[in-house]
Amino acid sequence: MDRYAEGDDSAFGELYDVLAPHLLGFAMNLTRNRTLAEDVLQQTFLQLHRSRARWVRGARVFPYAFSIAHHHFIDSTRREKHERLASTEPPELEEPASEAAPADDELDGKRRLAAVLAQLHTLPEHQRVAFQLVAIEELSIGEAAEALGVTTGNIRIRLHRAREALRHLQDPPPALAQRSKASP
Amino acid sequence: MRRQADLKSSILAQVAAEPVPPRSDRRWPALGLAVLVVLAMVALLDAWGGASHAAGRPAAAGAWVLGGICALAVAATLSVLPARRSMLGRPRGLLLAVAFGVPLVVGLWLLLWHTSYADPFARVGYSCLALTSATAPWPFALLVYLSRRFEPRHPASMGAALGSAAGAWAALMVELWCPLADPAHVAVGHVLPLVLLTLLAAGLGSRLFALPKVEPRRP
Numbered sequence: 554m555d556r557y558a559e560g561d562d563s564a565f566g567e568l569y570d571v572l573a574p575h576l577l578g579f580a581m582n583l584t585r586n587r588t589l590a591e592d593v594l595q596q597t598f599l600q601l602h603r604s605r606a607r608w609v610r611g612a613r614v615f616p617y618a619f620s621i622a623h624h625h626f627i628d629s630t631r632r633e634k635h636e637r638l639a640s641t642e643p644p645e646l647e648e649p650a651s652e653a654a655p656a657d658d659e660l661d662g663k664r665r666l667a668a669v670l671a672q673l674h675t676l677p678e679h680q681r682v683a684f685q686l687v688a689i690e691e692l693s694i695g696e697a698a699e700a701l702g703v704t705t706g707n708i709r710i711r712l713h714r715a716r717e718a719l720r721h722l723q724d725p726p727p728a729l730a731q732r733s734k735a736s737p
Numbered sequence: 738m739r740r741q742a743d744l745k746s747s748i749l750a751q752v753a754a755e756p757v758p759p760r761s762d763r764r765w766p767a768l769g770l771a772v773l774v775v776l777a778m779v780a781l782l783d784a785w786g787g788a789s790h791a792a793g794r795p796a797a798a799g800a801w802v803l804g805g806i807c808a809l810a811v812a813a814t815l816s817v818l819p820a821r822r823s824m825l826g827r828p829r830g831l832l833l834a835v836a837f838g839v840p841l842v843v844g845l846w847l848l849l850w851h852t853s854y855a856d857p858f859a860r861v862g863y864s865c866l867a868l869t870s871a872t873a874p875w876p877f878a879l880l881v882y883l884s885r886r887f888e889p890r891h892p893a894s895m896g897a898a899l900g901s902a903a904g905a906w907a908a909l910m911v912e913l914w915c916p917l918a919d920p921a922h923v924a925v926g927h928v929l930p931l932v933l934l935t936l937l938a939a940g941l942g943s944r945l946f947a948l949p950k951v952e953p954r955r956p
């Protein structure tokens with residue numbers, strides 16, 4: 554981004570190649586809708602382009618890009634909610650590609666990840682986004698805090714709660730497991 | 738794969754259709770603006786009657802009051818300006834702490850000195866309110882320029898915090914002029930304008946720092 558801000562137009566294409574897979578994955582997990590995710594991606598890159606003249610030398614691009622993407626997700630969710638209230642139609646959600654529920658006790662890595670991703674949507678939004686940024690997109694705690702505009706302590710708390718919730722979902726307490734087995 | 742390539746070419750086409758100039762050096766314009774702001778604030782203080790208006794206040798109390806407000810203004814400014822290597826502002830909690838804290842601390846700091854000396858005269862505080870209102874927009878403009886970037890996460894909090902920090906600098910100028918520390922006067926002339934400024938700046942911030950809307954095109 555620094556190269557692009559300095560006037561190297563070709564750097565934007567390279568920036569796209571590096572950033573787009575991460576942003577699209579992030580947006581897909583947030584929206585569960587390919588079209589909406591692509592809109593978020595497009596909006597994010599256009600905003601990055603608009604930041605060119607005021608880009609701070611040496612600033613990290615990942616937290617900024619993820620914060621824009623998250624902002625657009627919130628914005629589009631609000632807009633969709635308003636439209637849905639007006640039209641009273643149920644939302645169209647696409648199942649994430651990795652939604653398949655694990656069948657065996659011995660899950661391989663991919664299946665385990667798929668199970669986590671499927672259960673991720675049961676988490677509150679603030680925990681889910683923090684978990685996605687740190688555990689899936691591999692941002693540091695500081696970068697995730699920067700992207701979401703909160704303190705690093707807040708991110709740690711969100712992550713801890715998200716991990717606890719996911720652990721409970723994957724290994725429910727014995728009483729809960731027996732109850733779910735008993736029910737048809 | 739083809740869809741990905743289409744998406745990339747669509748975004749690059751949109752970017753090419755809306756050229757943005759490369760980054761320019763903003764240090765000299767910022768310095769020029771800072772000098773202009775100081776000159777404007779000094780001119781306003783002079784127009785109100787100058788620092789001699791505060792002659793009735795004991796020198797030691799005046800020095801403490803001014804020192805405290807100056808430290809507050811510096812701390813508030815450093816807390817609200819974004820980190821050097823970031824495009825994003827400070828955490829929302831910190832911004833809100835500055836936005837609410839500055840009027841509160843200014844009020845409490847002035848009241849602390851209320852018992853240490855007798856006010857030389859009594860006023861409601863309309864002149865102080867007017868002087869703060871006339872002085873604060875200048876440092877606010879400078880702070881907005883210095884933090885000239887988008888704040889996608891909480892633009893109103895960013896605006897409120899910058900307004901509050903600008904208010905702290907305006908309060909410093911007003912304390913150079915006003916010798917009074919009566920609670921009613923402090924509330925009307927010194928705290929109320931800071932609260933109003935913070936609210937106004939929050940409204941401005943939601944317009945100044947919010948991401949502009951762009952209509953996405955389908956590839």
